[in-house]
Amino acid sequence: MSRMEKIRIDDLSFAYGKRTILNRVEARFMENTITAITGPSGQGKSSFLMVLNRLWETIPGAHVTGRVNIRFDGEFRDIHHRSMPLTRLRRTVGMVFQTPNPLPMSVAGNVAFPLKLAGTGKRKNTEERVEKALSRVHLWDEVKDRLKDDARKLSGGQQQRLCMARALVFEPEILLLDEPASSLDAKAAAGIEDLMLELKNTCTLIVVSHSMDQVRRTADRVLTLESGELHGCESS
Amino acid sequence: MKPFFFISAVISACVSVCIVLFMIILGLPLFREGLFFSMLTSPWNPSNGVFGLYPMIIGTLGISSLALVFGFPLSLGTAALISGLAPKPLAAVLRKTVQAMTGIPTVVYGFIGVFLLVPLIRNLAGEGSGMCILSSALLLSVLISPTMILTFSDTFDQVPVKTRMAATALGATPVQTFLWVVLPASKKGLVTGLILGMGRAMGDTLIALMISGNAIAVPDSLFSPARTLTAHIALVIASDFDSPEFKTLFACGLVLYGFTALSTLAVRAIDTVFRSES
Numbered sequence: 001m002s003r004m005e006k007i008r009i010d011d012l013s014f015a016y017g018k019r020t021i022l023n024r025v026e027a028r029f030m031e032n033t034i035t036a037i038t039g040p041s042g043q044g045k046s047s048f049l050m051v052l053n054r055l056w057e058t059i060p061g062a063h064v065t066g067r068v069n070i071r072f073d074g075e076f077r078d079i080h081h082r083s084m085p086l087t088r089l090r091r092t093v094g095m096v097f098q099t100p101n102p103l104p105m106s107v108a109g110n111v112a113f114p115l116k117l118a119g120t121g122k123r124k125n126t127e128e129r130v131e132k133a134l135s136r137v138h139l140w141d142e143v144k145d146r147l148k149d150d151a152r153k154l155s156g157g158q159q160q161r162l163c164m165a166r167a168l169v170f171e172p173e174i175l176l177l178d179e180p181a182s183s184l185d186a187k188a189a190a191g192i193e194d195l196m197l198e199l200k201n202t203c204t205l206i207v208v209s210h211s212m213d214q215v216r217r218t219a220d221r222v223l224t225l226e227s228g229e230l231h232g233c234e235s236s
Numbered sequence: 237m238k239p240f241f242f243i244s245a246v247i248s249a250c251v252s253v254c255i256v257l258f259m260i261i262l263g264l265p266l267f268r269e270g271l272f273f274s275m276l277t278s279p280w281n282p283s284n285g286v287f288g289l290y291p292m293i294i295g296t297l298g299i300s301s302l303a304l305v306f307g308f309p310l311s312l313g314t315a316a317l318i319s320g321l322a323p324k325p326l327a328a329v330l331r332k333t334v335q336a337m338t339g340i341p342t343v344v345y346g347f348i349g350v351f352l353l354v355p356l357i358r359n360l361a362g363e364g365s366g367m368c369i370l371s372s373a374l375l376l377s378v379l380i381s382p383t384m385i386l387t388f389s390d391t392f393d394q395v396p397v398k399t400r401m402a403a404t405a406l407g408a409t410p411v412q413t414f415l416w417v418v419l420p421a422s423k424k425g426l427v428t429g430l431i432l433g434m435g436r437a438m439g440d441t442l443i444a445l446m447i448s449g450n451a452i453a454v455p456d457s458l459f460s461p462a463r464t465l466t467a468h469i470a471l472v473i474a475s476d477f478d479s480p481e482f483k484t485l486f487a488c489g490l491v492l493y494g495f496t497a498l499s500t501l502a503v504r505a506i507d508t509v510f511r512s513e514s
Contacts (some may be wrong), residue, residue: 053405055401055404055405058401058404086407087409088407090404091406094405095405097398097401097402101396101398101399102402103402103417104395104420104421113406113408114406116416117406117407117408117412117416163402166406167406
């Protein structure tokens, strides 16, 4: 099956103050693939993900140059161009962080939060989409009787799957996962891996991971980030 | 260091208990004569030998509640700007300004009120002196705001960065993040700030004394003058020690202490509720 490019990165540099994290990075990401990004700690793997949804803009002293183009509706658009609506970008490029970060609200409230932000919150429709998102991450059966409970009372694995459901409720075209299984036990981690493989059918996934076993099991391609440079762009 | 803190805590607690005991002992004649509770519901009418505190209690609650109504949105907005909505340099200037406001003597606020606010309110009302509940509450709201702003912004700052970032990553604007994530996570701090503000408003003497008009009557509008319990203490303290007027001071003190104690208990109760929820 021939896949189309989803993300084009050209001459991308990223710095905190005077410290260069990414140095003139060039990369291409194909749609419906899983790309793993590995490398030593502190080399900017998480920062790389944060560039792709412009979350880096919330970091004081951070600075980006170069171009990141993402294909929206068949057309590549520079995500840093002023015509690019930030809310649309972040709904299209979902992100799940290393440690679960449920919002201080109910289980259902967490998953419905992006819908609330978008103002697409007809109650029945919201309930259906919440159920669908929770089912996709295999969490629905575990929480269907606790939807109004505080999400912070769930276990770590459940919280992480909840965060994935929250990221999936808008059906993003790209999903950025920052070591999504690092804080989970083996069973929960395996569940996340299965989910990643399932999501590949509808999403382009970029996954930061330190687990080479996980990378071997899930990734179509492995990139290594070291000394600000991204190596190993070949397909596996 | 631990014994030092222990001794400090014991001394603080003893002083507090001594103040209550002092007021109860000096106010004993009021209890013996069964006057204390009737004072709480009677008007102040010395010519008929009635020395009730009802108008002052209503004045205190009215002015301090209204000050909270004005001060709460002002404080909430300023704290939101300080804790993330304003650009960093502006937030730093705002924080320093608010911190500086806590050190301004109350009498300075009073003077500003007398010369700027009172004429404005007088023109607005079209009658009276302008020394009224509204003037007093507006100025008190400015006085209590720094207490609330600093409490609120400290609470907002405690919301984890990862929580804010999660909302941002989902497409929330800074204002949406504040309204739907930071505010709900800060309920306890908001209530604590409100109660501290209420306590500060009820305990203030000079603003009420200088610009609320000090009339001993139950106010019937925002433009009516009123007297607060603290202002009443300041005005009556010069009277003869054995006079019935002077005895009302102990009742005033006990009522104020009661309000403060209720505020503290409310903070504790809220703390317990939020602890059990989290």
